[in-house]
Amino acid sequence: MTTTRHAQRWNGVWVAAAIILLLVGAPTTADAYIGPGAGFAVLGSFAVIFVTMILAGVSILAWPFRTVWRMIRHRSKSRPLIKRTIFIGFDGQDARITERMMAEGKLPNYSKLAERGCYRQLRTTFPSITPVAWSSFSTGTNPGRHNIFDFLDRDPRTYLPRLSSAHIGSVEKFLKLGKLRIPLKKPDIRLLRKSKPWWTILGEQNIWSTIIRVPITFPPDQFYGAQLGAMCIPDLLGTQGTFLLFTTRPESQAFQEGGMRIPLNRNGSATSFEASIKGPENAFFEGNPPMELPLTVDVDRSASTARVDINGTEIELKTGELSDWVKLDFKVIPGMKVSGLTRVMLTEADDHVSLYMSPINIEPGKPAMPISHPSYYSSYFEKKIGPYATLGLAEDTWALNEKVTDDGTFWIQTQDVDDEREQMLDIALEKLRSGALVTVFDATDRVNHMYWRYIEDGHPAAAGIDDPAHADAIEKQYIRNDGIIGRVLTKINDDDVLFVLSDHGCTSFRRGVNLNAWLQEEGYLTLKDDADGTEPWLQSVDWSKTRAYAVGLVGIFLNIRGREAHGIVDPGGEADALKTEIMAKLAGLKDAEKGDIAINEAFDTDVLYRGPYKGNAPDLLIGYNHGYRISWDCAGGVVAGAVFEDNVKAWSGDHIVDPRLVPGIMLCNHDVTSDDPHIVDLAPTVLTLFGVRPPAHMDGSPLLNESSLK
Amino acid sequence: MRRKGKGEGEGKGEDIERELTMFGSTKVKLDASLVERIRKFAEIAGYSSPEEFITHALEKELALLEDAEDEEEIKKRLQGLGYMS
Incomplete structure (x- = not known):
């Protein structure tokens, strides 16, 4: 009897302990797009708390020793000539336009920088495209040594094109539990850019680098520093950017490549509609069915507004106005979700109702794929500045090409992405005491691409101009860049070296x-x-x-x-x-x-x-x-x-x-040694500035040395 | 490339520890004289390191053996690249 009561009491304790364990250890938002199963996460949580407490104690006791060790280990082996080197990149900023605007006095900060140091045209790579040119910037090598020759490579076995910069594999090993398939490993994601970026070489000498959105950094490099990835980071669907159009209009013609049309169905009344947002494929189930979220749209036609409900999140929209970032949580299995960010816009609310949804960006707070180094660097920025674009080509050019959005909406998208980037630059610049910093702004390239028809008489695409107010969009973008440089100039010191550069120009x-x-x-x-x-x-x-x-x-x-x-x-x-x-x-x-x-x-x-x-x-x-x-x-x-x-x-x-025909630009607060610099020269330059001898495999030559800095 | 285990003078193998970018590291044992030849020719060929030389050589061989990627998957990944239709 006693034994039974004792056993019952212990059973009660075990049940209570199990409940507490489940509550404490219940998984919150899973940050794994394809990761270990939920069961592993539950068991792992208790172990994590226990081990964390022990580690915290050990960490406090070991702190003095670790501080000394860190000082020894991170002592730079080189003799830097300067304290900080800062690169501000404006992708695609054209030399001819820049020179004309400088001559017209429209870029006063560029002119100030040129007077203080120098302005040069910057020779670009063959071919003159972003992934190739920035890879040469990163590695100091010609494409034959870094392996990026185009946006696309081709598979000689099938003649099909494939992305040249990153390989994203699929999961092949699963543990099957009934209908559930638990992936046993993460997919193989590899950067196909070869050679060695200069920030890795600096890191080997214990010199820190912060690298923000330099193209062809997905998945991110592993080095002594921090990096936020850029070009060819996919959206949550695994594509290079697929917008969605929810519409009551009958499908007349499919979009060419960039978007998907999804029927918006009536939901019991003439003002209420519903659809389903198809998200990423769910590797936990046979056949990889897409994860879905319910969407309802209630329109007020007289006010040209709508209330949009996405899985319980309500957004008020006015026709033609782009929303802020909206978070989408797709449920993978109970206790695990994958999150994305999108912006939506009601494009019409008359006889027909249409809702534009931008490509679903990987959410940087809990990214479904490796988009930064260290892995928490993307969430660090999210905590500092709020949600931001992570897609490689973040500006939705295809929605504009397909006339789903308009020139005004595209302008807002590009400027908002630039705003996010400038906030990152500010934070990183303030934090950087010594070492290198690169921030690349993409908007100039996208604005060149999409608004060129405004500045060229007789362009075949000029017939599609929908708002003459954007005739000066390109100039406005270059003036904006000048403002960024003006603000950076107020934050740098005499012992800093500043480079402003573009990877190529633009033409018709x-x-x-x-x-x-x-x-x-x-x-x-x-x-x-x-x-x-x-x-x-x-x-x-x-x-x-x-x-x-x-x-x-x-x-x-x-x-x-x-x-x-x-x-x-x-x-x-x-x-x-x-x-x-x-x-x-x-x-x-x-x-x-x-x-x-x-x-x-x-x-x-x-x-x-x-x-x-x-x-x-x-x-x-x-x-x-x-x-x-x-x-x-x-x-x-x-x-x-x-x-x-x-x-x-x-x-x-x-x-x-x-x-x-399309050289880039380069400005520096010191006069460089070459009248005809090439983008490949910048990697050996930054190494030289930090007292590191450029390795033999680099093709470029340093543009600054000890005597030119005096 | 970090050397571990037996030295070259003993004519035995060398451990090559290669840091993988994301998922930890693995070690491969190579003949010491082969490592020396790799070290010598990596620079001449324009590689940034002996590891890069080895990786490239292995990837080229693997490409001959591995199956091509699924056609639909390839097309999906390219979707939305602004420069293409």
């Missing part, structure tokens, strides 16, 4: 060139017997009869035997002769309809690049003239259609041209 994109159509016309590319060339991704191509093809945005590949899956061109003599022949035909290629030269020159990348990865480059790089670029169809692998066509999209400026 009036006409698209379908290189695959040209290759077909010239007999280098053959279609399958039953194909008409309209299929995307080169699916119409008969590889057994094709000698050259274009994939990606910058060049042409030969169909090399032994390299491509169905190659027919022998490497060596035959390939060299074919390259020479195509280069000769492309040099000075004329657009007969307009009478203009479309292509200045094609470059042999075997001559252009040096390094172990140059075999991954396109065999030929195309140097388009002002006004020309690869056509939208060709970029999507469509062969059919004319070789030349008008570009009527809002995306009306570009820089995928002969790199000599």
